[in-house]
Amino acid sequence: MCTTRIASFLVLLSSLCGFTSNAQNFRVESNQDSLLYYLKSEADQQYPDADATILYNLGKTELVYSGGISNSKYEIAFKVYNASEIGDLADVIIPHSSGGKISKIEATTYNLENGKIVETKLEKSNILIDEYTIGVDVVKFNIPGIKDGSVVRYTYTCEFGPLLYSWDFQKNYPVRFSRFDFYANKAYILTPKVNTDIPFKEYSSLKKYNQSKEPAASCEEMTEYQYQIARTWTRRNIAPFNKESFLYNEKIYKERVKIFYNGYAGNGYYYPIVENWEKFNKEVWYDKTFNMVFQKNQFLDQTLKSIIGDTRDSIEIAQKIFYHVQNEIKLNNRGVEIDQIAKLKAGNEMSINKYLTALYLRAGFTSDIILLSNKYFEKIDPILFNIDDLSNIVCRVVVKNVSYVASASSKSLPFGYLPLSYYNGYARIVNKEGGAINLTPALAIDNNNYSVSLKPLKKDAADYEMKVKVEYGVYSAIGIREEWNKDSLALINRIKGNSRDYNTIEGFKVNKIYVENSKDLSKKFSLIIEGELKWAQNVGNIMIEPYFFKTFSENPLKEKNKRKHPVEFDCVTVNKFKFFMQLPDHFEIDEVPEKKTLVFGSPTLLSFNNTVIANEKTNTIVINYQYESAATPIPETEAEDLRNFFNEMLKTYAQKIVVKRK
Amino acid sequence: MHIHKTIYSTILILLSLSNSVFGQKISYPASEIAPALSLNADAVVRYDSTFMKVEMGVVQLVHKYAITILNNRGDRYAGFRETYSSFNTISNIKGRLINAEGKQIQSLLKNKILDNSAFGSSISFHDDVRVKSYDFMHRAYPYTVEFEHELNSNSSAYLPVWFPQADSRVAVERAVLNLIYYKTDSINFKLNNIPDSATKKNLAQGSYVYKIWTLTDIPAFAYEANSGASTPFPYIRMMAQNFILSGMKGSADSWQALGRFYYELNKDRDGLSAIAVTKMKEMTDTIPDTYQKVARLYRHLQENCRYVANEYGIAGWQTFKAEEVDKVGYGDCKGLSNYMKAMLQAIGIPSHLVLINAGNNALWRSEASFVNNSFNHMILCVPLANDTIWLECTSTALPAGYLGTFTYDRPALLLTENGGVFTQTPAYDKEKSFIDRKVEIWLEPGKESNRITWNTLYSGIVQDDLLYIYKSKSAPKRKKWQKEILPFKSYEIEKESYETLSTKGKIPQVKEQMNILAEHLGVESGKRYTVDIPLRLDLMADIDNGSERTLPINIDQDTRYALEYKINLPEGYKLESRPGNSSFKNDFVSFDYTIAVNGAVCTVSINFQQNKGIFPAAKYKDYIETEHRIKSSLSTISLSLLK
Incomplete structure (x- = not known):
C-alpha cells in the first residue's frame, strides 16, 4: 500500500512538466493522491501569480440531429490560490435554450483542514434557475466552501441544447489539461479549424491517442457505432492568455478549435449548406435574400429626383445619395424592406444599406452589397464557407471607375469609410456574378493636421495671440465631434480645465474655443482654440514645450518582455504638426529641439520626420513633424x-525651446 | 376594507379628464413646448400623472406620462421600462407614439412587450426582479411617447419615490401626484425642492385622506457635482407608518419601531451547529483581549466566506440562516453580518445588526427627522464597555473596527431587542486619513532611465483601495494600481514591497516601497539638460461645469498630503531654473509648496490639507480658482540644468 502510494506520488512529481497519458490520473474525485497533492500546493509552479490553475477541462459533444441539436457534457477541475479573484470560476452561469435541459449538475469543493480532506457538495436546493428571456433560461449556482487552497470540480450535462462547436483550450488561467471530443454522424460535413501555438500530433487510433503524452494531440476515428466519427483534441500545459496592446480581438488569438458544419453527405447524396461562395451568392443571396435590391424599383425615382436635383457630377451625386440616407434614415434594430424604409425613416444596418444600394443601382451606378465579418468575429474564409461569421452588411459603389465602400447606418463616418473593425480582410460581394473583395485596413486612412501659432498682437508688445487648430482625421474626429454635438459647453470646460493636455505655455489664457464642420461629415472637423499669452517680464529664460500634440504621450508598446502576437494597426495614420513662433524683440533664441528622422521597416512601414528652422534674423521658430x-x-x-x-519619437517630443532675454 | 367608492370614482374621473379634452386624447405637438423648457433639455415631460393608493399591506399605483424626445440623446428616456418582483405585478400597459405635429402614428403592441429577467443589471447573482419593457424605436425628432401602467404591490414596506424629473437634462411641463390613504395610517413625508408654485390639496372624506401635488414648468439644469444631499430635483419620499411585508406587520412611526420590525424579521436566525460553536470557542479561548477575539473571528469570516448576493423574495430583506452561510461559505451583506453575529454569540460577545445606506450617493442617506426604509446595506456593531467595534462583513481586507469609505460617517440604524437605535458611523479625519510620501530621484544625463525610490505611507480612507488590492494578492490589480498612482509614463519597477500597519485607533495603514527606473524624465540638448518630473496630482475635485452654482459645495472628507521630492542633481551641471515657492490658505485648503537647493540636492516639499465642510454656493469661484491653482502647481517639477 505504502509503496503504491509513493510510486503514485513520484509519478505525479515527475509530471510537473509533462503529463501522463490522460486526465484519468488527475481526476480529483477518484484519485486521493492527486487531490492531496493539489490541495497542498501553494502556488502554480510555472505561473506563481496565477489566481487559479485549471487542472483539467473536458468537453464532449454529440451531434444528435441536423440543425445543431446536441448533447454535451462539461467538466472542469481547478485549484484555487486566490479565492477573492476567481468569481468567474466560482459563480457558474449556464445559459441554454428553453427547449434544452441542464442536468446532472455536480459540484464539490475539497479543502484540507487539519490534515484531513473535507468535502463540501453543492446541494440541489442551491441550483437557481432564471427564465432570462423568451427561449433562453439560465442555470446558476455558486460553488460552496471555496477559499484559498481549495480544489474544485464541477460537471453538468446539456441535453438537446445548442451545439458546442468551439472549444477554448486557453483561458485566463494556466491550464494543465484540456480535451474536446466531438462525435457526429459520419454523414455530416465538418471542418475543424484549429488555432494553437504548437501543431497537433495526429493519431488514427483512439487507443494510441489516449496513451499519448504529446502536448498537443488529435485523433479522428470511427467509433464502435459505425455511423459515428469521433474527433478529439488534447492540449497540455497551456499558458494563461496574456492580452497585449495593439491586439484587436483576443478571441481569435486564444488557442481553440472551432468546428464548421457545412452540410451532410452519404451514399449517393450530397447536401452542402454552402457548396461554394459563388453558388450561395447566386441561389440564396442574389435570388432570394437581397433580390428586391436588384429589381428595377421604379418607386425610388421620386426620391432620387429630390436628392439629385440639378447635380451632374457623378461623385457629387453618389455623395448626395449617401448623405441623404445617412441623415434621413435612423438606425434601430428593426429589419424592413426597401419599399418601407423611406416611410418608416428607420431600420437596422441591413435595411439601411440595402436601401442605399438600391438607390445607387436605380441612379445608374454600379453598386453591390458587401457581406463581411468584423474584427470581433472570425475572418471569412474563402474555402471554409463560414457564413455564421458574417456579421455586417455594407454597400459598394463604383464612381468614375473607383470603388467606394459606404455604410449609411454608421452615423459618424463620411462617404467612403467604414468602421475600423469592418476592415477585416476577405469579404463577399453580392451581385449577379458574386465575387470577393479584400477590406484591408490600408483602405482606412486617418489624416490629422495640427497647427500652433504664436504671434505678437502688436509690434514689440508683450501680449501675444496664440491660435491652436486641429483638423481631425476621419476616425480621430468621431469621438470629439460626438462630444461637441452632445454638449459643447462641457467639452469647452474640459479643454479649459485640462490645459495640461495641450501643454499650454505658462501664462496662456484661453479666450475662445470653437469648431468647424461639426455637422458636415464630408468636411474635416476642426477644433480651434484662441487665446492670449502675456510674456513674463522679469525672467531671464523662458522654456516652451512646442509639441502640443503628440502622436503618443507614452510608449504604446508597454510590454518589455517578449511579445507573442503581431502588432496590428487599425488604419493608415498620417499626423502633420506645425508650430510657428515669433519671439518678442527683447528675447532671442537660445536653444531649439533637434532635427530627427526615423524610419521603421523595409519597405518603410512607419516614419517620423522632425524639422526645426530657427531664424535669428526674423526671430522666428518653425517646427514641423510628420508621422x-x-x-x-x-x-x-x-x-x-x-x-x-x-x-525615439518620445525623446523628440520631450525637447523644449529655450529663449533668453537679450 | 375598500376605498370609498365615491372618492375612487372621483379620482379616476379626474385622471381621465386631466389627460384629455372632452374625451379626446391630448396630442402633444412639439411646437407647444415653451422655449424655456427646451433649453439644455434632451427631452420634455409633457405630462406625468401618478396615482397611488396605500392601504395596509397593499399599494396600487397607476402611472401615466408623455415625454417628447428632442434629440438622439433623449432616446434613453423614450422606452418603457418597469421592474417588478415577487411582491408586485405590472399590468394594463398601454402606449402610443406621437409625431412632432401631435398625430398618433403607432400604438403599443401588447404581444411585443418584453418580459426579461433583470439578471446582469445589478450586483445580485440571483433575485426575482424582472423587467417589462417596450421601445417604439422611433428616431425622427422630435417625437413623443406616452405610456401608462398599473403596479399592484402586496407590500407597503417600500413606497416608490415620486421623482418626476428623471434627469438634469429633462424638463417637465406638468407633473401630478395623487395620493390616497387611510386617515389612521399616517405617512411620513420628505419633500425636496417642491417649488412654491406647487399646488397642494388636502381632501379628507370619511376614513381617507386625499392629497394632490402639482408641479409645472420645471426646467432642465446643469448638473452640479459635490452637492452632497442637496439637489435641485423635486421629489417626495414617503414611508407608510403602518406597513406589511410578506405577511408581517411593521411600524415606521419612529426609528425605534422600524428597527424593531427588522430586528424581529431577522431574529433567531443566528444559530450555529454544535460543531461550529466548538470551533469558534477553540479559535478564541486562548485570546484574552475582547477586541482580539472579535478580530480573530472576523478574520475567519474573511478567509472562509465570500460575497454572493442571492436576494429573492423575502431574502431581499431577511437574512439567510447563519448555519447555512457557515455551510456554503458565501452570503450577502445580511447573511455575512448575521453569520458574524452568530460566531460572536457563540463565544458570548453580543452584537447588533445595523442597517445603513452605503455608497457615495448622499441623496438617500437616512435623516433623523424622516423615518423611512432607504437602506441598501447591512453591517455589524459590537458594543464594548469602552469602545465600539464596527465590522464591514462583506470586506475581505478591512481590519476589524474600521469601516472604510463605503459606510463611514453617516447615519445608521442599530437593530436591538428594544427596537431601532438611530446612530452614526465613525468618521476618519485628516489626522487619520493622509498620505506621506518621500520620493528620491537621481538625475543621470546620458542614461535612458533615472533611478527613483518611492516610499509612501497611506492611512485611513486613502488606503482602502490599496489595502484591498494588497490583500487580494492579485498581480494584475497591483500593476493597475501602480499605473494609476505612479505619475511616470514609462517605467520599470525593480523592487516593490507592501506592508500593512495598524494604529492604536485601529486605523489601517499601508506602507508602499518601490525602486523604479523611469524613462524620459530628462532631455539633453546642446547646452542643457531639461528635466520634467511629473507629479500628476489631482487633489481637489473638479466641479467646474461652466455655469453658475446654485447649490452648496459639499466636501465630505478632510485629508492631508505631505509630499517630499528629493532630486539629486548630476555632477558638472548648474541649476539654471526651477519652480518658485507658493503658499496660501483659505476656507477650503491650506497649501504650501517650497523648493530648497542645498548643494547638489534640490528638495521640493508639498503640504496640502483639505477641509471638510459645506460651503455656500457664493464661494464657488474661490473654489474653482483654488482648484486650478493647485492643479497647475502640482502638474510637473520642471528644472533646467546648464552643462
Missing part, C-alpha cells in the same frame, strides 16, 4: 525595434 504609419501588421519578433522607434 506616418502603414496598416501592415508587424511581426512580434520586431516588436522590440518598434518600441525603440517609439521611444
Whole structure:
C-alpha cells in the first residue's frame, strides 16, 4: 500500500512538466493522491501569480440531429490560490435554450483542514434557475466552501441544447489539461479549424491517442457505432492568455478549435449548406435574400429626383445619395424592406444599406452589397464557407471607375469609410456574378493636421495671440465631434480645465474655443482654440514645450518582455504638426529641439520626420513633424525595434525651446 | 376594507379628464413646448400623472406620462421600462407614439412587450426582479411617447419615490401626484425642492385622506457635482407608518419601531451547529483581549466566506440562516453580518445588526427627522464597555473596527431587542486619513532611465483601495494600481514591497516601497539638460461645469498630503531654473509648496490639507480658482540644468 502510494506520488512529481497519458490520473474525485497533492500546493509552479490553475477541462459533444441539436457534457477541475479573484470560476452561469435541459449538475469543493480532506457538495436546493428571456433560461449556482487552497470540480450535462462547436483550450488561467471530443454522424460535413501555438500530433487510433503524452494531440476515428466519427483534441500545459496592446480581438488569438458544419453527405447524396461562395451568392443571396435590391424599383425615382436635383457630377451625386440616407434614415434594430424604409425613416444596418444600394443601382451606378465579418468575429474564409461569421452588411459603389465602400447606418463616418473593425480582410460581394473583395485596413486612412501659432498682437508688445487648430482625421474626429454635438459647453470646460493636455505655455489664457464642420461629415472637423499669452517680464529664460500634440504621450508598446502576437494597426495614420513662433524683440533664441528622422521597416512601414528652422534674423521658430504609419501588421519578433522607434519619437517630443532675454 | 367608492370614482374621473379634452386624447405637438423648457433639455415631460393608493399591506399605483424626445440623446428616456418582483405585478400597459405635429402614428403592441429577467443589471447573482419593457424605436425628432401602467404591490414596506424629473437634462411641463390613504395610517413625508408654485390639496372624506401635488414648468439644469444631499430635483419620499411585508406587520412611526420590525424579521436566525460553536470557542479561548477575539473571528469570516448576493423574495430583506452561510461559505451583506453575529454569540460577545445606506450617493442617506426604509446595506456593531467595534462583513481586507469609505460617517440604524437605535458611523479625519510620501530621484544625463525610490505611507480612507488590492494578492490589480498612482509614463519597477500597519485607533495603514527606473524624465540638448518630473496630482475635485452654482459645495472628507521630492542633481551641471515657492490658505485648503537647493540636492516639499465642510454656493469661484491653482502647481517639477 505504502509503496503504491509513493510510486503514485513520484509519478505525479515527475509530471510537473509533462503529463501522463490522460486526465484519468488527475481526476480529483477518484484519485486521493492527486487531490492531496493539489490541495497542498501553494502556488502554480510555472505561473506563481496565477489566481487559479485549471487542472483539467473536458468537453464532449454529440451531434444528435441536423440543425445543431446536441448533447454535451462539461467538466472542469481547478485549484484555487486566490479565492477573492476567481468569481468567474466560482459563480457558474449556464445559459441554454428553453427547449434544452441542464442536468446532472455536480459540484464539490475539497479543502484540507487539519490534515484531513473535507468535502463540501453543492446541494440541489442551491441550483437557481432564471427564465432570462423568451427561449433562453439560465442555470446558476455558486460553488460552496471555496477559499484559498481549495480544489474544485464541477460537471453538468446539456441535453438537446445548442451545439458546442468551439472549444477554448486557453483561458485566463494556466491550464494543465484540456480535451474536446466531438462525435457526429459520419454523414455530416465538418471542418475543424484549429488555432494553437504548437501543431497537433495526429493519431488514427483512439487507443494510441489516449496513451499519448504529446502536448498537443488529435485523433479522428470511427467509433464502435459505425455511423459515428469521433474527433478529439488534447492540449497540455497551456499558458494563461496574456492580452497585449495593439491586439484587436483576443478571441481569435486564444488557442481553440472551432468546428464548421457545412452540410451532410452519404451514399449517393450530397447536401452542402454552402457548396461554394459563388453558388450561395447566386441561389440564396442574389435570388432570394437581397433580390428586391436588384429589381428595377421604379418607386425610388421620386426620391432620387429630390436628392439629385440639378447635380451632374457623378461623385457629387453618389455623395448626395449617401448623405441623404445617412441623415434621413435612423438606425434601430428593426429589419424592413426597401419599399418601407423611406416611410418608416428607420431600420437596422441591413435595411439601411440595402436601401442605399438600391438607390445607387436605380441612379445608374454600379453598386453591390458587401457581406463581411468584423474584427470581433472570425475572418471569412474563402474555402471554409463560414457564413455564421458574417456579421455586417455594407454597400459598394463604383464612381468614375473607383470603388467606394459606404455604410449609411454608421452615423459618424463620411462617404467612403467604414468602421475600423469592418476592415477585416476577405469579404463577399453580392451581385449577379458574386465575387470577393479584400477590406484591408490600408483602405482606412486617418489624416490629422495640427497647427500652433504664436504671434505678437502688436509690434514689440508683450501680449501675444496664440491660435491652436486641429483638423481631425476621419476616425480621430468621431469621438470629439460626438462630444461637441452632445454638449459643447462641457467639452469647452474640459479643454479649459485640462490645459495640461495641450501643454499650454505658462501664462496662456484661453479666450475662445470653437469648431468647424461639426455637422458636415464630408468636411474635416476642426477644433480651434484662441487665446492670449502675456510674456513674463522679469525672467531671464523662458522654456516652451512646442509639441502640443503628440502622436503618443507614452510608449504604446508597454510590454518589455517578449511579445507573442503581431502588432496590428487599425488604419493608415498620417499626423502633420506645425508650430510657428515669433519671439518678442527683447528675447532671442537660445536653444531649439533637434532635427530627427526615423524610419521603421523595409519597405518603410512607419516614419517620423522632425524639422526645426530657427531664424535669428526674423526671430522666428518653425517646427514641423510628420508621422506616418502603414496598416501592415508587424511581426512580434520586431516588436522590440518598434518600441525603440517609439521611444525615439518620445525623446523628440520631450525637447523644449529655450529663449533668453537679450 | 375598500376605498370609498365615491372618492375612487372621483379620482379616476379626474385622471381621465386631466389627460384629455372632452374625451379626446391630448396630442402633444412639439411646437407647444415653451422655449424655456427646451433649453439644455434632451427631452420634455409633457405630462406625468401618478396615482397611488396605500392601504395596509397593499399599494396600487397607476402611472401615466408623455415625454417628447428632442434629440438622439433623449432616446434613453423614450422606452418603457418597469421592474417588478415577487411582491408586485405590472399590468394594463398601454402606449402610443406621437409625431412632432401631435398625430398618433403607432400604438403599443401588447404581444411585443418584453418580459426579461433583470439578471446582469445589478450586483445580485440571483433575485426575482424582472423587467417589462417596450421601445417604439422611433428616431425622427422630435417625437413623443406616452405610456401608462398599473403596479399592484402586496407590500407597503417600500413606497416608490415620486421623482418626476428623471434627469438634469429633462424638463417637465406638468407633473401630478395623487395620493390616497387611510386617515389612521399616517405617512411620513420628505419633500425636496417642491417649488412654491406647487399646488397642494388636502381632501379628507370619511376614513381617507386625499392629497394632490402639482408641479409645472420645471426646467432642465446643469448638473452640479459635490452637492452632497442637496439637489435641485423635486421629489417626495414617503414611508407608510403602518406597513406589511410578506405577511408581517411593521411600524415606521419612529426609528425605534422600524428597527424593531427588522430586528424581529431577522431574529433567531443566528444559530450555529454544535460543531461550529466548538470551533469558534477553540479559535478564541486562548485570546484574552475582547477586541482580539472579535478580530480573530472576523478574520475567519474573511478567509472562509465570500460575497454572493442571492436576494429573492423575502431574502431581499431577511437574512439567510447563519448555519447555512457557515455551510456554503458565501452570503450577502445580511447573511455575512448575521453569520458574524452568530460566531460572536457563540463565544458570548453580543452584537447588533445595523442597517445603513452605503455608497457615495448622499441623496438617500437616512435623516433623523424622516423615518423611512432607504437602506441598501447591512453591517455589524459590537458594543464594548469602552469602545465600539464596527465590522464591514462583506470586506475581505478591512481590519476589524474600521469601516472604510463605503459606510463611514453617516447615519445608521442599530437593530436591538428594544427596537431601532438611530446612530452614526465613525468618521476618519485628516489626522487619520493622509498620505506621506518621500520620493528620491537621481538625475543621470546620458542614461535612458533615472533611478527613483518611492516610499509612501497611506492611512485611513486613502488606503482602502490599496489595502484591498494588497490583500487580494492579485498581480494584475497591483500593476493597475501602480499605473494609476505612479505619475511616470514609462517605467520599470525593480523592487516593490507592501506592508500593512495598524494604529492604536485601529486605523489601517499601508506602507508602499518601490525602486523604479523611469524613462524620459530628462532631455539633453546642446547646452542643457531639461528635466520634467511629473507629479500628476489631482487633489481637489473638479466641479467646474461652466455655469453658475446654485447649490452648496459639499466636501465630505478632510485629508492631508505631505509630499517630499528629493532630486539629486548630476555632477558638472548648474541649476539654471526651477519652480518658485507658493503658499496660501483659505476656507477650503491650506497649501504650501517650497523648493530648497542645498548643494547638489534640490528638495521640493508639498503640504496640502483639505477641509471638510459645506460651503455656500457664493464661494464657488474661490473654489474653482483654488482648484486650478493647485492643479497647475502640482502638474510637473520642471528644472533646467546648464552643462
